[in-house]
Amino acid sequence: MTKLLTPPQVNELIDRGEILFIAGSSEAIWQLKPGNWIAGSTSYFMGSEKGLVSDQLLHVCQIPAPKNFRIQSYSVEELPRIPAHYFGNGYSLILIPGMSQAHLEFAKNVFNFPDLFAGNLVGWITGNRLEAPADQAPFVMDGRTLERFDNSAILLHVDLPNELIAKTEIVNIFEPTSTYQVEFPETSFRIESCRINGEVVNFADFLRANKIDTRLPLIADFSGAHINVSFNQLAERHVDLYAPVFRGVKYHFAKPVPDYAAAFAEHTRQVSRDPVFSCNCILNYVYAELEGKKVGPVAPMTFGEVAYILLNQTLVNLVVEPRQTG
Amino acid sequence: MNEVDQLQLPPTDDPRWRRLLLADQPPAFRHLVSQLMFSRVRLMLQADPSEASIAAAAVTTREFFQRQQHRVQEDVQMLLQALESHANMETAR
Numbered sequence: 342m343t344k345l346l347t348p349p350q351v352n353e354l355i356d357r358g359e360i361l362f363i364a365g366s367s368e369a370i371w372q373l374k375p376g377n378w379i380a381g382s383t384s385y386f387m388g389s390e391k392g393l394v395s396d397q398l399l400h401v402c403q404i405p406a407p408k409n410f411r412i413q414s415y416s417v418e419e420l421p422r423i424p425a426h427y428f429g430n431g432y433s434l435i436l437i438p439g440m441s442q443a444h445l446e447f448a449k450n451v452f453n454f455p456d457l458f459a460g461n462l463v464g465w466i467t468g469n470r471l472e473a474p475a476d477q478a479p480f481v482m483d484g485r486t487l488e489r490f491d492n493s494a495i496l497l498h499v500d501l502p503n504e505l506i507a508k509t510e511i512v513n514i515f516e517p518t519s520t521y522q523v524e525f526p527e528t529s530f531r532i533e534s535c536r537i538n539g540e541v542v543n544f545a546d547f548l549r550a551n552k553i554d555t556r557l558p559l560i561a562d563f564s565g566a567h568i569n570v571s572f573n574q575l576a577e578r579h580v581d582l583y584a585p586v587f588r589g590v591k592y593h594f595a596k597p598v599p600d601y602a603a604a605f606a607e608h609t610r611q612v613s614r615d616p617v618f619s620c621n622c623i624l625n626y627v628y629a630e631l632e633g634k635k636v637g638p639v640a641p642m643t644f645g646e647v648a649y650i651l652l653n654q655t656l657v658n659l660v661v662e663p664r665q666t667g
Numbered sequence: 668m669n670e671v672d673q674l675q676l677p678p679t680d681d682p683r684w685r686r687l688l689l690a691d692q693p694p695a696f697r698h699l700v701s702q703l704m705f706s707r708v709r710l711m712l713q714a715d716p717s718e719a720s721i722a723a724a725a726v727t728t729r730e731f732f733q734r735q736q737h738r739v740q741e742d743v744q745m746l747l748q749a750l751e752s753h754a755n756m757e758t759a760r
Contacts, residue, residue: 458704458731506738509699563706564693589713649703665740 342405343618343639345388345398348372354403360410361484362434362497362618364641365399367469370482373399378484379412379495381436381467385626385642392631392642394470400641402618405661407431409500414483414493417443421453427460428500432507432659434618435464439479439644441492448651449528449585457649461507463659464496465620466645471627479644506664509648510612512637512656513567514604517560517593525586530573532580544580548572556628557595558654559586569595571624571653583624583644584651601629605636609656616658620646624654674736674743676729677750684725686753687746688712694742694749701742704731 346354348369354361355376363370363380370380384396404410408431415423420443427433437444444466451457467479481495482488501507523544524536532544548555558569559582570592573581586592598604619640625631626642637656646652677683687694688708696702708724736743 452707452710457707458700459734461700508738511699564702564709565696566699566702566706587710589710648699664737 343400343402345386345395345639346401347397348399351399351401354401355484360404360407360497360499362402362404363399363484364465364643366396367477367480368396369399373484375487376484377410377412379434379436379482379497380484381438381465381481381495382479383468383623383641383643384470385623387621387626387631387635387637387640387642389639391633391635392626394632396470400639402434404497404499405617406502407499408502411498412483412485412496413498414488414490414495415443416493417446420447420494421450421455423462423494423496424454424456424459426496426498427456427462428498430503430506431498431500432461432463432509432661433499434497434659435462435494435647436481436496437464437466437494437645437647438481438491439466439468441479443492443494444645445530447494448530448645451650452587461509461659462647462649463509463618463657464647465641465643465657466647466651468623468644471623501661504664505661507617507659507661510616510658510660511566511648511652512605512608512612512658513560513569513654514598514601514608515558515560515567515569515595515654517562517567518596519593521594523559523592523594524590525588525592528585528587530582530585532582532586533578543578545575545578548575548580553594554597556624557597559592560595561587561590561592563590568650569653569655571622583653598629601625601631602634602636605656609637612658615660617661618659619656621656622646622654625656674733676732676747679722679725679729683750683753684728685721687749688721688724688728690753694745696739696742696745698739698742700735701731701739704728
C-alpha cells in the first residue's frame with residue numbers, strides 16, 4: 342500500500358511497528374519518530390489525484406506481510422556486497438543520495454556486483470527541490486537510529502513467505518529512432534567524443550549541430566529491455582548525463598512523445614496493476630509538466646530509478662504476487 | 668525432487684550455449700531480470716571473447732536459469748526454445 346501522508350499520520354504507523362519505505366522533504370522526514378523505516382529526500386510526488394510538490398507530505402510504502410526484514414547501510418566500498426544480503430525469496434529496496442560518490446560508483450559498477458540478479462533490487466536516487474541551494478546535499482536516513490547519510494546507500498531487505506514471489510518491472514514510454522547509432526569509448530557520466538554511425542565526433546558539437554532534443558533520453562536495447570540515459574548538461578566541449586553510458590553498448594536517440602499522458606496510459610496497461618511500490622523520474626515530471634496532472638501510480642518522483650541498475654526517465658514497479666505452482 | 672532438479676538444461680560444454688551467447692539476436696526474454704543478466708553476459712563476452720570467457724558465460728547463464736527458474740518461468744521456456752533452434756540450425760548446415 343502506498344499513499345501520501347502527513348508526518349503525524351506516518352508516526353502513527355511507526356508507533357504500530359509498521360515497516361515503511363518513505364520519501365519526503367528534509368523538513369518532513371525530521372518530524373518522524375524512530376522505527377522500522379528508511380527514507381530518502383524528494384519533494385515531488387504523483388498523488389492519487391495529481392502530481393504535486395510538497396515539503397509537508399511523505400510518500401509511504403507500507404511493507405505488506407514480510408516474513409522477515411533487515412535494514413542496512415552500505416558505504417561506497419561496501420556497495421558490491423548488497424546482493425550478498427538479499428533474502429532467498431524477497432526484494433531489496435534501495436535509496437542512494439543523489440550526486441554522491443555512492444551514486445556514481447553504484448551506477449558505473451553495479452553490473453559487476455556478484456549475484457546482482459539473484460533477488461529483486463528496486464529503489465531510487467534522492468534529491469532536493471530543483472531550486473534548492475547546491476550546498477543542500479540529498480540524503481537518506483536509517484529510521485531506527487535517525488542517522489542521516491550523504492554518501493551511503495540504505496537498504497530495506499524484505500523476506501517474503503514462500504507462497505509469494507516478487508518481480509521487478511519497468512515502464513518506458515520512449516522508443517528509439519534508427520537514424521543514428523551512438524557508441525561510447527568508455528563507461529562514463531561525462532562524454533567528450535563518441536562514435537556516431539561509425540564516425541568519431543565531439544558529442545556536444547553533434548547534439549548542437551543536429552538540434553537533438555536533449556529532453557529526450559538516449560536508449561539502449563538490453564536484450565529487449567529499453568534502458569534510458571538522460572541528458573544533464575550540454576557544455577561547450579562535453580556532455581554530462583544522469584546515468585553512465587556503457588562501453589560496448591549501442592545507443593539511439595528517442596522519438597518525441599506528443600502526448601505523455603496517453604503514452605503512459607498505453608504502456609502501463611502492459612504491466613501489473615497493483616504494484617507494492619512504484620517510482621517515476623523527476624525529468625518526466627518536469628518535461629511532461631505533470632504538476633496538477635494524474636499520470637501513473639501514486640509514487641515519489643525521483644532523481645534516478647533503480648531496477649537492478651540505474652535508470653532514467655523510467656517508471657519502476659515492484660510487484661508481489663502468488664507463486665505459481667505446478 | 669526440487670525445482671533445480673526438474674529443469675533439464677544442457678551441460679555448459681554443450682556447443683549450443685556458445686551459439687546462443689554469440690548469436691546476433693538474443694532470445695526474446697520477457698522478464699527484466701533475464702534481459703539484464705543476458706546483456707551483462709554478452710557485454711563481458713564483447714570485452715573478452717576468449718574461449719575461457721565463453722565458457723564462464725555459459726556457466727553464468729546456466730546457473731542463473733537453474734536457480735531463478737521460479738521467478739522467470741516463461742524465460743526458461745524461451746531459453747530452451749532458443750537452444751533448440753541453435754541445435755536445428757547446426758543440423759541444417
